[in-house]
Amino acid sequence: MKTLACITLAMAATVLGHAPAALAVEEDPEAIAGATDLGFYAQDFRSQVGMGARRAAPSARYRSSDGTSSYNCNNIVAGGERTIRYPFTVPDSRVLEWVRVWGVKGASTSDLTLSVQRTCMSPTQVNPTTSQLVGTTLTSTGGQFSTTLFAGNDVPDNFNCKYWLEVVFGSNATACAASHVDLRIYKMRIQTLMPDRLFRHGFRIQVPG
Amino acid sequence: MKSIPVLGTLALLACGNLAAQASEPVEWITDPAELAARGFDPDGPPIQRLIIEPDTRPLAERLAERELIETSVDVGGGNVRWASVQATDFMLLGDEAAYTTQGNFNFSCLAGAPTNLFADAPIHFRDDRRLRFFDVWTHDSSASGDVEVLLYRVCQPAFTAEAPVVTELASRSSTGSGGNQFSFVSIPGMVHSQNSICSYWVRTRFPNCTAGIDLKVLKARVVWD
Amino acid sequence: MSGIVSLTAALAVATLSASPIQDNGATGEWRMHVGSPDAQTTLDVEFDPADAGIAGVLPTTGWVSALGFEMRGRNSTLEYATSTAAGSMWCLAGSTENFADIRLHVPHNARISFFRMWGFDGSADHDLASFLFESCLPNLSAGAPVNTILAQLASSGSPGSFTEVVSLATPQPVTDTQDCTYWARVRFGTVGTTCPAGGNLILRKFRIQYTLVP
Numbered sequence: 037m038k039t040l041a042c043i044t045l046a047m048a049a050t051v052l053g054h055a056p057a058a059l060a061v062e063e064d065p066e067a068i069a070g071a072t073d074l075g076f077y078a079q080d081f082r083s084q085v086g087m088g089a090r091r092a093a094p095s096a097r098y099r100s101s102d103g104t105s106s107y108n109c110n111n112i113v114a115g116g117e118r119t120i121r122y123p124f125t126v127p128d129s130r131v132l133e134w135v136r137v138w139g140v141k142g143a144s145t146s147d148l149t150l151s152v153q154r155t156c157m158s159p160t161q162v163n164p165t166t167s168q169l170v171g172t173t174l175t176s177t178g179g180q181f182s183t184t185l186f187a188g189n190d191v192p193d194n195f196n197c198k199y200w201l202e203v204v205f206g207s208n209a210t211a212c213a214a215s216h217v218d219l220r221i222y223k224m225r226i227q228t229l230m231p232d233r234l235f236r237h238g239f240r241i242q243v244p245g
Numbered sequence: 246m247k248s249i250p251v252l253g254t255l256a257l258l259a260c261g262n263l264a265a266q267a268s269e270p271v272e273w274i275t276d277p278a279e280l281a282a283r284g285f286d287p288d289g290p291p292i293q294r295l296i297i298e299p300d301t302r303p304l305a306e307r308l309a310e311r312e313l314i315e316t317s318v319d320v321g322g323g324n325v326r327w328a329s330v331q332a333t334d335f336m337l338l339g340d341e342a343a344y345t346t347q348g349n350f351n352f353s354c355l356a357g358a359p360t361n362l363f364a365d366a367p368i369h370f371r372d373d374r375r376l377r378f379f380d381v382w383t384h385d386s387s388a389s390g391d392v393e394v395l396l397y398r399v400c401q402p403a404f405t406a407e408a409p410v411v412t413e414l415a416s417r418s419s420t421g422s423g424g425n426q427f428s429f430v431s432i433p434g435m436v437h438s439q440n441s442i443c444s445y446w447v448r449t450r451f452p453n454c455t456a457g458i459d460l461k462v463l464k465a466r467v468v469w470d
Numbered sequence: 471m472s473g474i475v476s477l478t479a480a481l482a483v484a485t486l487s488a489s490p491i492q493d494n495g496a497t498g499e500w501r502m503h504v505g506s507p508d509a510q511t512t513l514d515v516e517f518d519p520a521d522a523g524i525a526g527v528l529p530t531t532g533w534v535s536a537l538g539f540e541m542r543g544r545n546s547t548l549e550y551a552t553s554t555a556a557g558s559m560w561c562l563a564g565s566t567e568n569f570a571d572i573r574l575h576v577p578h579n580a581r582i583s584f585f586r587m588w589g590f591d592g593s594a595d596h597d598l599a600s601f602l603f604e605s606c607l608p609n610l611s612a613g614a615p616v617n618t619i620l621a622q623l624a625s626s627g628s629p630g631s632f633t634e635v636v637s638l639a640t641p642q643p644v645t646d647t648q649d650c651t652y653w654a655r656v657r658f659g660t661v662g663t664t665c666p667a668g669g670n671l672i673l674r675k676f677r678i679q680y681t682l683v684p
Contacts, residue, residue, distance in 0.1 A: 080372060081440040085399060087336050088367040090540050092552045100338040103285030103292060104399050104409045105365045105446045110340065119554070123540045125575075128532070138401055138409075155537065155557040157588055157675060162631035164588075164674060166555050182406035194533050198675070202554060222401065222409055223444045308610050325578045331605065331651050333542040333571045343546045348569065349615055350605040350653060355546070382607050384614075427612040463615055464607055464651070 080130070083225035084122060086139070089203075093117035099216040106139070106223075108216040109205040118146075118208055122224050123200040126192040132169075134227040135201055136184040141174055142218035146206020148174040152187050156197040169199075189229065268435035270296040271412065283395065283413070284338060284363035284448060294413040297433055311378065311429070326374070329466040330366035330447045338363045343454075351384065351461040354454040362451045366465075368396075370438040370445060374469035376414065380429040381466075385419035387459035390452025393418040394465050396432075400443040414445075425463070438469065534574050535677040536654060538589075541570035544655070551669070558590070560672040561658035561665035568658040568665045572676065574602075578647040580680035582620060586635040587656075587677075591625035592670035596659040599624040602678065604643065606650040628670075644683055652678075 086107030087100050096117035097110040107120060126132045135152050151171030157164040170185045192199075201224050205212040213219040274280060274294050277287035285292060300307060332350040337343075342361035344354050354360060370376065381394045395416040399409045414436060417428045438445070447465045537557035543550070549565035552558060561568050576582070585602045602621040607613055620643050623634045645652065654676040659666045 082369055083440060083444040084367040084369070085365065085444045085446045087338070087365040087446065089336075090542070090552075091340075092539065092554075094340070094549060097340045099340075100363075100365065101284075101286055102289055103280070103283065104411055105367070105397065105444075105448070106409075119552075121539060121552075121554075123537060125534075136404075138406065153554065159586065159633060159635070162588060162633050164556050166557065180406040180408065182401070182404065184404075194535070198535050198537050198557065200537070200557075223399065225441075225444075311610055325647065327648055329647070329651060331573070332653070333544070334573055336542070337546070345545045346571065348544050349617055350571070350603070350651065351615065380610070382612065425612040425614055427608070427610065429610070 078230035079133070080228050080230070081225055082124065082228070083223050084124075085223045086221040088122055088224075089120040089221070090123065091117065092119035092121065096120060102217065102220075104222055106220040108221075109212040109219045110216040111205065111208070111212045112214060112216065113211050115208050118205040118212060120203050120205075120221075121200045122203070123198060124226055125194065126190075126199060126226070126228050128192060128194055130228040130230050131189040131191050132187040132199065132226065133189055133229050134184050134186055135170075136182065136225045136227070137201070137203070138180075138182045138222040138224075140180050140218065140220040140222070141177060142179055142213065143177045145177055145213040145219045146210060148206075148219070149202075149204040150174070150183065150185060151202045152185050152199065153202050154190065154197055154199050156193065158196050189231075269412075270434050272296050274413070282450070284450065285411075290408065292411040292413060295415065295433055295436065297415065297430060300431060307429075325371075326470065327466050327468045328368050328370055329464055330368050331462075331464045334366035335364040335447075335449060335462070336366070337361045338365065345458065347458060347461075351463050352449065353456075353458045353461045354451045355457055356454045360454040362454065364449045366447045368445050368447050368465075368467060370440070370467065370469055372438055372440040374438045376432045376436045376438060376467060376469050378429050378431055378468040379415035379417060379465070380427070380468065381417040382463035383417075383419040383426045383428075384424060384461040384463055385426060385459070386422050386424055387456035388422050389456055390460070391419040391421075392452070392460040392462060393450040394462055395448045395450065396445070396465070396467060397448055398436075398443050398445050400439070403441045419460070422459075530682045531679065532577065532580070532682075533677055533679050534576050535675060536572040536574060537675050538656075538673040541572040541654075541656065541673070543567055544569035544571055549665070553672075556672070556674055558672045558674040559656075560669045562669075563665055563667035565658075565665040568663070569655060570658075570673075571653050571655045574652045574654055574676070574678060576645045576647065576652045576678065576680060577682075578645055579683050580645045581642045581683055582638055582645065582678055582680050583642055584635055584637055584679040585621040585623065585654075585676070586633060586679075587623050587654075588631075588633045588674040589625060590631050590670070590672035590674065592628050592630055592668070593659075593666050594628045596666040596671055597625045598659075598671045598673060599657040600673070600676065601655045601657075603653040603655060604645075604650050605653060606646070609649050625671075645680070654678075 085105035087105045089107045099108045099110045152169040155164045155166040169187045271293045273291045275291040281287040332346045332352050335352045339361040343357040379396050396414045398412045401409050415430050415432050419426050449462045538559035539552035545567045547567040549562040587600045589598045591598050600623045601619050604618045606616045621636045621638050656673045658671045
């Protein structure tokens with residue numbers, strides 16, 4: 037099964053559109069074009085533009101001026117909160133495969149730390165347990181990037197748990213960028229898989245994502 | 246069926262064209278003033294806009310058509326054909342700007358230093374659905390201007406980095422100052438949701454923020470087939 | 471006219487605080503709730519998917535949740551902080567705005583059965599209150615929003631970390647996403663005051679449970 041095969045192959049991130057060969061097994065459009073891999077029929081995509089961000093604090097300064105609804109880090113001096121989050125839900129009967137992020141990381145910008153987090157809390161618990169499923173740090177400064185994180189085919193537990201993508205624009209010791217146009221999040225996208233097609237449109241399709 | 250959007254995606258990728266599907270009547274917005282009026286960088290790349298032919302039929306006739314289309318829905322959302330945004334779904338395009346929902350789940354910008362006239366709210370559709378209508382509820386009791394609500398799409402290649410391509414799919418504006426208003430527009434052509442390559446959002450555009458709660462966006466909704 | 475807040479359903483809902491006897495997460499959780507004054511006392515069940523054997527495969531029951539940090543201020547004047555480790559949000563001392571809202575993307579045509587919040591209350595003189603709202607507009611015509619409180623919860627005393635749940639009164643509301651949206655709201659502290667000091671009121675999570683309408 038393609039998805040399982042990719043587990044061992046694709047922990048690396050693609051940056052600037054140059055996908056490592058291993059990753060191509062998972063996401064190569066050419067492979068999809070063959071239309072012989074029925075696994076793709078079970079995959080769904082859900083995305084949100086950068087302005088869907090939840091800021092960790094009001095001191096996370098931002099602009100969105102280029103019209104793409106991107107979230108542009110505007111902490112152009114030291115200080116201020118640097119974390120934003122994109123919460124999302126994986127419908128039951130699906131598994132979380134990939135989270136992909138598009139953006140701009142220009143010259144002299146802070147490192148961009150991306151991670152997929154999951155927090156769980158049962159009704160008998162009052163303190164949550166938060167786990168990082170996958171994380172990566174982008175250090176490149178080449179401009180537009182597209183990077184992906186493999187979430188390990190995590191099986192959702194919507195009764196107890198919730199996911200989010202966490203984005204950290206460097207540290208507050210320095211400016212995140214010289215200008216807000218230099219460090220942007222265009223959008224994020226989750227890719228989920230229905231492991232068994234027999235269940236498609238069967239169980240739990242009512243769970244929104 | 247996933248095959249259609251997949252093949253559509255591949256076709257777009259092959260052509261290097263994320264701009265529009267063949268059946269979408271579009272025009273380019275290149276005038277810096279028009280770009281700026283929509284919250285875009287006036288010196289930035291142009292954006293597309295769907296060309297919407299005015300529907301001159303009486304409103305009653307158009308509404309009757311809508312109601313005819315709206316058949317019963319399945320439990321749980323299998324046949325749900327709409328998505329909406331409202332209130333704090335919106336986020337002003339600058340962190341220093343001020344807003345209020347009045348606690349009543351509407352959205353207005355407030356005067357302050359500095360203001361921002363634009364706010365965005367992501368909206369998600371089921372994949373491979375033809376987008377049909379854009380519904381907008383507003384409250385306008387301001388004589389100083391109208392509030393506009395627009396639907397946008399931004400597309401990028403499914404798996405690589407590339408400049409995003411933005412298309413304005415629909416827009417509605419309040420009129421006059423008569424209070425609560427509803428209006429809708431048909432989305433022309435065959436605009437299908439393509440969740441692998443595109444994201445969607447609703448943008449509000451206030452003429453100013455001095456009107457405060459005299460101009461409110463109450464809700465926006467997209468209906469698909 | 472600004473929206474109308476209807477308290478009809480809210481006033482029909484009452485909650486009993488959790489007790490070890492009632493709260494048995496291993497076998498499903500039982501909560502007693504009192505409906506309208508004339509209604510009979512009823513029992514309802516907040517399902518644990520573990521009861522179904524295969525996690526998540528319960529054809530008629532589902533949940534929608536939101537973490538504390540997903541909320542946004544009712545107004546832009548909310549001063550707040552958040553935590554990654556706890557998924558939480560709290561209001562900063564002195565903030566003149568002490569309400570925050572979050573949209574809950576419930577499915578259409580589902581019966582809302584439970585509303586639960588998790589949080590932290592370390593304040594002896596302030597509590598954390600939450601509300602589940604339905605906000606409706608006419609389908610294809612103009613109108614004022616009609617906002618209805620479907621359920622409400624509050625902490626009491628200073629229990630520290632806590633969870634509270636309410637079983638919605640019969641008849642439980644059925645969602646209509648064509649005309650309505652659904653929101654959870656938290657109030658940090660007392661109405662009309664600034665947020666209390668010390669980060670002693672923290673919202674960690676909301677969750678609603680629903681069942682599909684046949």
